Amino acid sequence: MDLFSKYDIFGAFWVTIQLTLLSAVGALIWGTVLVAMRVGPVPVMRWFATAYINIVRNTPLTIIILFASLGLSSTLGITLVDPDSTTSIADSSFRLAVLGFIAYTATFVAEAIRSGINTVPVGQAEAARALGMGFTRVLGTIVLPQAFRAVIAPLASVLIALTKNTTVAAIIGVAEAALLMSEMVENESDRLLLVFVLFALGFVILTLPTGLLLGRLAKKVEVRR
């Protein structure tokens, strides 16, 4: 197990975890905004959210991440860091990757929540409207709380997919697990199988508890009808 002393495997997985958590929080927020626009009464917003979801969801993640780095940052010059700092490249790659993951994962979050909204009986929203509540209050206090409780299990799948998707960040040089793996593949060509098993195991350790815990939570908060 000299691989652990030679390479910072835990450090690389820590970056993977950071990528996952930051992107998950961002995607949850942006996804909720998207779904609110999509089911909302304003046609322009509905049109924008539908178009955004369909375009981004059907674009390969590799292209989105590469575009964030080569397109946004180097060609258009939109930088998220101070270009003179001594760690500008590492910071910039990390932030651009998070941005790309949020943009991509939010579409899946939005579609999952929309399916949850469909489980809330239409009569409830109608009753709330009859009481004089506006769209945001109906959505925020009546529909979304019930919708979220119904979609925890699907959102867990999205989170697991996101955890594994973070490996795509390696193509723009974010120092996460997959980047370290390609380095180890280059250097340890006589122990390829061990390297692969090690990283596969690392991801199982990250994703298996996510699925189990969120599955249990989904059962606990489920709305029984």
Added chain:
Amino acid sequence: MRFTRSLKAGAGVAVLALALAACGGGGGSTGASETGNQSLADKAKSTQKVVVGIKFDQPGLGLKQPDGTYAGFDVDVAKYVAKELGVPESGITFKEAQSAERENLIQKGEVDFIVATYSITDARKQKVNFGGPYFVAHQDLLVRSDNTDITGPDSLNGNKKLCSVKGSTPAQKVKDTYAKDVQLQEYGKYSDCVTALLNGSVDAVTTDDVILAGYAAAQAPGKLKVVGKGFTDENYGIGLKKDDTAGTSAVNAAINKMIADGSWATSLQNNVGPSGYKIPSPPTVPSS
């Protein structure tokens, strides 16, 4: 009831997976044993066919062109060696050999030999035989033509931005030796680095000089230049099956002939010369 049904389904899937695995394993091993103990030299002569591993994505060295043909210095070397082994050009099948897969491709017998910017190292020698070296490359820097302040690895001091391919040896070398003073951007492909270099978000790209020269030659002339202060030696060899001594010496003889009759220098001049890269003198190849 539901439980037993899902168990059954699970068992079915497991059996299927096992069967597939068995098929895969069987196919692989028969493929290997056919070519297993035969020397490359004999096999090429008797079958008039070789499978050669090259890079498909390196301009000037091994590039698959839009029309399906292959061009580059590595391709020329592969064709020359095949010719010397008695294989006509129509008998050559080119197969993509990505860096991480090269030892595996040879060991499994999926390719007969590999000409793909394959540096001879001690770790690799444990798994494959090397003919050559047919070229000695040096890790170098590619910069924009109007750049004057980058003259070598030491001049990268002062927060310069350097690009290389993720996980590759040149990137690691820079990380270890120069990381304190230089920032490293890693991309999946060198072409992404070249894009970043052209639009100014990195200051230099590093890998072997001949690869850089290939990228420079693929751009409009006068846009990019290779600095020309190589700081390592990379001996490119032709990889073939471990312990195939007869094959190795046949390959060496072919390389020696290619250098002697001038087609070695001509090929380099045609493929990477347009970048202004100075063609080095050929390496010494063991003639045994």
